[in-house]
Amino acid sequence: MSVFSERVKKLRKAKKQSQIEVGKALGKSRESISKYELGEREPDTNVIALLAKHFNVSSDYMLGITDDSEIEAVDNSKFFGRKLSAFESYLKNDNFIPYLQLAVIMKDS
Structure with a gap:
């Protein structure tokens, strides 16, 4: 049995899903x-990606390249700098959205 086949079965059982439920998803x-x-069928790349997404793990984990099942979050501050990351978090703030909507209405009128 391959690492891939073992992990599919392990992840499915951990999620308490039947083969039918996983297949349907x-x-x-x-x-x-x-x-x-x-291990009777080898998956294509699309199936690997679908399974990884369904079980919320990386495709590297599914293939046995890594044993870390956690998906690492990307730290945008390394790519874009602290100022841009701070601005992004400001825009995502739910309290800011009404002010943004008001500014758009004022601009359009």
Whole structure:
């Protein structure tokens, strides 16, 4: 049994889902999920991505490249600088949105 097949089965059981439920979420049959778990069928890249997204893990984890199942968050401040990150958090603030909407209305009128 491959690392991929073991991890599909482990993640499915951890999420307490049947093969039917996983197949339905991915647009695949129960038989396809079963064959992935048994190592009888090799997944294509789309299936790997779908499974990783469904189980909220990285495709590297699914393939056994890493044992870390957590997806690392990207720190935007490293890419864009602190000022831009601070501005982004300001725009995401729910208290700011009404003021932004008002500014758009005032601009349009």
